Amino acid sequence: MDWQDKKILIxxxxxxxxxxxxxxxxxxxxxxxxxxxxxxxxxxxxxxxxVEVCAQSPEVFARDFDIVIKNPGVSPTxxxxxxxxxxxxxVITEVELAYQIAKPQxxxxxxxxxxxxxxxxxxxxxxxxxxxxxxxxAGNIGVPxxxxxxxxxxxxxxxxxxxLELSNGQLVDIDTFHPDVATIINMTPxxxxxxxxxxxxxxxxxxxxxxMSGNDVFLLNSDDEIVKEYTKKYPPTCTVKRFSLGNENAxxxxxxxxxxxxxxxxxxxxxxxxxxxHNIQNILIAAYACYFAGVSKEDIQDVVxxxxxxxxxxxxxxxxxxxxxxxxxxxxxxxATITALKSFDKNxxxxxxGFEKGLSMEDVIPYLRCVKKVIGFGDAGDRxxxxxxxxxxxxxxTLKDAIDYANQxxxxxxIVLLSPTTSSFxxxxxxxxxxxxxxxxVEEL
Numbered sequence: 001m002d003w004q005d006k007k008i009l010i011x012x013x014x015x016x017x018x019x020x021x022x023x024x025x026x027x028x029x030x031x032x033x034x035x036x037x038x039x040x041x042x043x044x045x046x047x048x049x050x051v052e053v054c055a056q057s058p059e060v061f062a063r064d065f066d067i068v069i070k071n072p073g074v075s076p077t078x079x080x081x082x083x084x085x086x087x088x089x090x091v092i093t094e095v096e097l098a099y100q101i102a103k104p105q106x107x108x109x110x111x112x113x114x115x116x117x118x119x120x121x122x123x124x125x126x127x128x129x130x131x132x133x134x135x136x137x138a139g140n141i142g143v144p145x146x147x148x149x150x151x152x153x154x155x156x157x158x159x160x161x162x163x164l165e166l167s168n169g170q171l172v173d174i175d176t177f178h179p180d181v182a183t184i185i186n187m188t189p190x191x192x193x194x195x196x197x198x199x200x201x202x203x204x205x206x207x208x209x210x211x212m213s214g215n216d217v218f219l220l221n222s223d224d225e226i227v228k229e230y231t232k233k234y235p236p237t238c239t240v241k242r243f244s245l246g247n248e249n250a251x252x253x254x255x256x257x258x259x260x261x262x263x264x265x266x267x268x269x270x271x272x273x274x275x276x277x278h279n280i281q282n283i284l285i286a287a288y289a290c291y292f293a294g295v296s297k298e299d300i301q302d303v304v305x306x307x308x309x310x311x312x313x314x315x316x317x318x319x320x321x322x323x324x325x326x327x328x329x330x331x332x333x334x335x336a337t338i339t340a341l342k343s344f345d346k347n348x349x350x351x352x353x354g355f356e357k358g359l360s361m362e363d364v365i366p367y368l369r370c371v372k373k374v375i376g377f378g379d380a381g382d383r384x385x386x387x388x389x390x391x392x393x394x395x396x397x398t399l400k401d402a403i404d405y406a407n408q409x410x411x412x413x414x415i416v417l418l419s420p421t422t423s424s425f426x427x428x429x430x431x432x433x434x435x436x437x438x439x440x441x442v443e444e445l
Contacts (some may be wrong), residue, residue, distance in 0.1 A: 001100060003029040007064065010034045010051075011081075012071025016094040018042075019144035020069050025049055026150055027101055035060055056080070065089050069097050072140075072169030077196040095170045098145035099177045103158035107178070108289045111166045111208050112185030114336050115282050117141055118274075118310045119185060122286035124163035126303045130295040131161050139165040161293060168195060168204040178211040181289045183219035185281070187226040188335045202230050212238035217292045219243055219285060222250055241292075243284055245277060252288045259284050261291050271305045275314060276343030283307075312435035314340050314419075317442045322412025325442045328419040329435030334364050340419040341367040347414045349373045351402045352388070353381025354434070355425040361387035364421065373409065377402040379426040398427065399434065403441045416442075 008029055010017050013036045024032060033052045040046070046053050054060045061080040068084055068091045075081070084091055099107075108127075110120045117140075124137035138148040145164065149155060164179070168191055184205050195201040209218045216238035221227045223244050231240075244250035252261040259267040259280075266287055269280055287300050309315055312330040319325070331337045332354075341348065341364070348371045356379050365388060368374075376385030376395040381402075385393035396402050399418075406416045424434040 003027045003101075005031070006066040007031045008033070009060075009063075009065040009068045010071075011068060012036060012074050013038075013040060014071055014073065015142075016144040016146070017069075017071050019147035019150070020094045020097055021046070021049065021051060023098065023101060023146040023150045027155065033060065033063075033065075067092065069094060070173060072167055074169075075194050075196070076169075076172045077194075090175070091173050092175055093170050093173045095139065095145050095164075095166065096173065096175050096177050098149045101146075102149045102154040103156065105154060105158060106161045106180050106293060107164055108162070108293060109164045109166055109177075109179035109182040109208050110185065110285075110289075111168070111171060111205050112183070113188045113190050114339055115185045115278060116165045116167075117330075118279065118313055119282040119285050120163050120165035121310050122282065122304070122307055123289055125307065126286060126290040126295055126300055127161045127163060127293060129299045129303050130290070130293075134159070135161045135163070137163045137165075140167040140170060141165040166208060168201055171207045172204045174207045174210060176211060179208070179216070181217045181219065181292045182208045182212060183285055183289065184208060184221065184224075184227050184231075185285060186221060186224050187230065190333060190335075202226060203234065206230050206234040209236045209238060212236060215239055217241055219252075219288055221281075222247060223281075241288070243281075243288055245281055245284070252284060254280055254284055259287060261288055264297075266291075266297055267301060267304055272307075273316075274307065274309050276339065278339045278342065279309075279314075312431060314343055314417075315435070315439075317439050318445075320407070320442070320445050321410075323407075323410040323414045323416060325416045325438075326418065327435045327438045327442075328417060329424070329431045329438060331419040331421060332423045332431055334359055334361065334421050337364055337419040337421045338367050340417060341370055344370045344415050344417070346370050347372055347411075349375065349406045349410055349414055349416045351375050351377065351399070351406065351416070351418045352384045352421050353378035353402075354420045354427070355423040356380035356383065357422045359422060361421070364388060372414070373406075375402045375405055378420075380422055384421055399437060400441050403438065403445075407445055 035054050035056045037056045127135035138145045191201050218236045218240050220242045222242040241251040243252040245254045257269045315327040317325045328340045350371050353376045374385045374389045382395045418438050424431050428434040
């Protein structure tokens with residue numbers, strides 16, 4: 001596309017919006033309008049780039065634009081988004097923009113409700129082992145694809161390998177994006193208000209394989225009933241390969257501490273440090289995806305056996321007097337906490353609480369068999385702990401209070417697990433800040 005004379009609207013700045021603007025300016029776009037409802041610190045920089053900066057208003061949205069690039073944090077159900085689409089103005093995300101501008105690359109695209117970041121990080125590290133500086137990671141993991149394309153001049157160079165984590169917000173307005181390999185790790189209820197309904201959320205995930213065909217490979221989780229239901233409802237038109245944690249009839253599967261791919265033993269899980277069956281699934285997916293990217297068994301093994309996990313996702317922090325501390329601050333919903341609890345057999349001291357989202361704890365209760373004590377903290381700590389264990393709970397004010405109390409009651413062999421079940425906004429800016437605080441406090445014990 002010739003971007004020079006296009007009238008372009010950017011909705012929402014943040015890092016992805018700025019990356020889109022910089023990439024557009026790089027390819028010659030001159031007529032860019034940004035609407036942002038929050039205060040902008042670098043407004044002068046944007047204006048020096050020739051960007052018209054506006055507040056969100058009906059007058060701006062009523063203008064004629066050739067294309068709209070929507071921040072993934074903007075709900076697709078907003079009236080102004082629906083109105084733009086009704087006027088046949090294309091609305092895309094920053095990922096789609098970057099894909100259109102870049103020359104052909106090898107994309108491994110990963111989505112799902114949980115496990116995306118761990119799997120994407122592992123895919124990237126395996127690709128980096130095999131392809132060096134031709135390997136990259138981007139997307140929902142924190143680096144906008146537009147930023148990656150600009151910094152590595154992927155508008156001029158082709159054939160790079162990109163591990164791409166995609167959220168539903170990035171997928172909902174995909175148009176031409178076409179990965180070589182893709183998967184939906186799992187699907188559980190989330191982002192219902194943002195998407196306008198659970199069906200819309202699940203359907204958005206299927207857009208990851210919308211443009212795949214022929215020898216492109218979609219990795220289907222044959223253990224996940226919702227994934228199977230929606231891939232049946234919206235069938236992939238490319239090659240489908242199935243993976244499973246128990247079914248030996250799948251194309252890739254896990255059996256007796258080993259992962260098999262296309263009939264060959266690839267990995268010995270006894271050599272892996274990550275806890276939990278869910279991480280075995282993440283490893284299986286990453287290994288299978290990289291198998292189709294042409295990576296050798298030896299490179300896959302070397303990376304997997306040395307992989308320590310991702311920060312804030314059941315991250316081992318430290319052992320103190322025989323007590324192991326794990327940071328799972330990313331567990332901002334109940335399904336993520338269930339995943340963490342399934343990683344341990346016994347002796348868990350569970351720290352829960354944070355911002356009150358009103359989430360029911362009913363689904364978590366059956367997985368408390370490994371838990372010996374629940375400690376609630378923060379605004380929602382009392383309610384969450386009470387819903388989980390009633391009068392067997394302990395409740396404190398802050399995360400530090402929770403760690404200090406856990407340290408007092410813990411015995412050798414115990415696990416202290418921060419897996420809050422909810423977001424952090426009562427006391428922290430985000431889950432990263434909460435997790436970093438957890439690690440700092442534990443290091444000072």
